[in-house]
Amino acid sequence: MDSSIKKKRARGRLSREMIEDAAFEVIEREGLSGFSMRKLAAALGCEAMSIYHHYPSQAHLYEALVDRQMNALVIPGDGLPWRERVRIGMQEFRRVATEHPAFAPFIVVYRMNSPPCLAKLNSIIGLFEAGGFGPELSARLFRAAGYYLMGGILDETAGYAKGPSAVTTVSSEEMARDFPSVVAAGAYFGTTGFDKTFDLGLEMLLDEMERIRDGARAATAKAGSDRGHSN
Amino acid sequence: MDSSIKKKRARGRLSREMIEDAAFEVIEREGLSGFSMRKLAAALGCEAMSIYHHYPSQAHLYEALVDRQMNALVIPGDGLPWRERVRIGMQEFRRVATEHPAFAPFIVVYRMNSPPCLAKLNSIIGLFEAGGFGPELSARLFRAAGYYLMGGILDETAGYAKGPSAVTTVSSEEMARDFPSVVAAGAYFGTTGFDKTFDLGLEMLLDEMERIRDGARAATAKAGSDRGHSN
DNA sequence: CTTGACAGCTTACACTGTAAGGTTCATTTT
DNA sequence: AAAATGAACCTTACAGTGTAAGCTGTCAAG
Numbered sequence: 001m002d003s004s005i006k007k008k009r010a011r012g013r014l015s016r017e018m019i020e021d022a023a024f025e026v027i028e029r030e031g032l033s034g035f036s037m038r039k040l041a042a043a044l045g046c047e048a049m050s051i052y053h054h055y056p057s058q059a060h061l062y063e064a065l066v067d068r069q070m071n072a073l074v075i076p077g078d079g080l081p082w083r084e085r086v087r088i089g090m091q092e093f094r095r096v097a098t099e100h101p102a103f104a105p106f107i108v109v110y111r112m113n114s115p116p117c118l119a120k121l122n123s124i125i126g127l128f129e130a131g132g133f134g135p136e137l138s139a140r141l142f143r144a145a146g147y148y149l150m151g152g153i154l155d156e157t158a159g160y161a162k163g164p165s166a167v168t169t170v171s172s173e174e175m176a177r178d179f180p181s182v183v184a185a186g187a188y189f190g191t192t193g194f195d196k197t198f199d200l201g202l203e204m205l206l207d208e209m210e211r212i213r214d215g216a217r218a219a220t221a222k223a224g225s226d227r228g229h230s231n
Numbered sequence: 232m233d234s235s236i237k238k239k240r241a242r243g244r245l246s247r248e249m250i251e252d253a254a255f256e257v258i259e260r261e262g263l264s265g266f267s268m269r270k271l272a273a274a275l276g277c278e279a280m281s282i283y284h285h286y287p288s289q290a291h292l293y294e295a296l297v298d299r300q301m302n303a304l305v306i307p308g309d310g311l312p313w314r315e316r317v318r319i320g321m322q323e324f325r326r327v328a329t330e331h332p333a334f335a336p337f338i339v340v341y342r343m344n345s346p347p348c349l350a351k352l353n354s355i356i357g358l359f360e361a362g363g364f365g366p367e368l369s370a371r372l373f374r375a376a377g378y379y380l381m382g383g384i385l386d387e388t389a390g391y392a393k394g395p396s397a398v399t400t401v402s403s404e405e406m407a408r409d410f411p412s413v414v415a416a417g418a419y420f421g422t423t424g425f426d427k428t429f430d431l432g433l434e435m436l437l438d439e440m441e442r443i444r445d446g447a448r449a450a451t452a453k454a455g456s457d458r459g460h461s462n
Numbered sequence: 463c464t465t466g467a468c469a470g471c472t473t474a475c476a477c478t479g480t481a482a483g484g485t486t487c488a489t490t491t492t
Numbered sequence: 493a494a495a496a497t498g499a500a501c502c503t504t505a506c507a508g509t510g511t512a513a514g515c516t517g518t519c520a521a522g
Contacts, residue, residue, distance in 0.1 A: 109336060122410040140432075170344060201379070
């Protein structure tokens, strides 16, 4: 009757939304590789296995995180000029992917196949189709633009701004003496300045796509597709 | 006494070269995340800890693998036209990185800082500098080209050709009905056909770089740099 | 012979994801 | 009110990870 100290545990405290919020936090704090179900549980004030009631596995949780990010992606409407739409679409993807920087590398290598992700992919590919390139060229331009986009996201979130991965380090004097071009280029890549580089390449790709679109592809596109059957 | 001239090594059967060869094999067989020191040891017929006599940590071993790959990269000589040199340089990087596909994703996110890697990077940046863009534009073009390159390598070695990452799957009927653009684009991306897409984007970038190089950048480069100061 | 360095092995520890099964409690049914 | 149900959460356990610490066997030099 005196009912020993009963730890009041609200039974339905845990929810998918709470778990996902906490997961993003833990990932940012501990890094993607430092993340674990036990650390997530600690952040939530529960046991690791409790999370498995809401997600059958860690992979399912990660997938939910990706879905969430992609749901936040806004596809530009068709009231805008074509170039603008493609530009905004790519910048939007970059924006949502870099919102949780530590998680971004996961998105980059993730092969999306869930309905929410496929819906966004479908819209983005539709953007390229709207350029009137025909099916094959639309597909390849989408993919090529995606290459650039993924590389850019990766550099911004996991690139040299995070310091070297290498275990062996080279002194500043050696760098200046032996690798002057690396040092010279490095001056333009501090923790800031990603936008400038990214936009440069983005506009280059948009320029070329518009050129192809305007039919002025006698040399350009031909060179690209002529060269494409090396195996 | 005369035996002091040359030292017959023949000490142990393990060597860095053997370990690295075996590491590449195990990584290809088990996948990057399936690789472990114990599996590597099993492949070598020794115990896991024996490897630590040759590499102080797994990170050191990985670094040695990257160094090896980069040492195999051939920088095109300056006897060739500029565009050709840049093209070959990028294709060479792609070639060596995709030689061990399962290891490629590691290279892509690896921040190289060892002397062998820096030497190659220095040469590649030098290729861009040789374009006469000036220091800043050289650096940014190198980086932008690198974005595209990394994204392409990632797609080829860890992309959709490997099947979906997602745990939830969507049936073919649903795909055709709800995501027609995805299905349409997917037709051009089987396990083969990477070259064609990659070369298309590569030539686009080369076109633009030559255009900038030829001074015809009134709209192009200006648009890119004007837009680059959002923060 | 001894000595000492080298190369590889054994053990142990703190971590990981998660399978299997136990416990508690809100809700519904009787 | 009492009993049953099932969702939500916890405990334990296992096979795997990287690697620190220390041990063993081999071999060349003194």
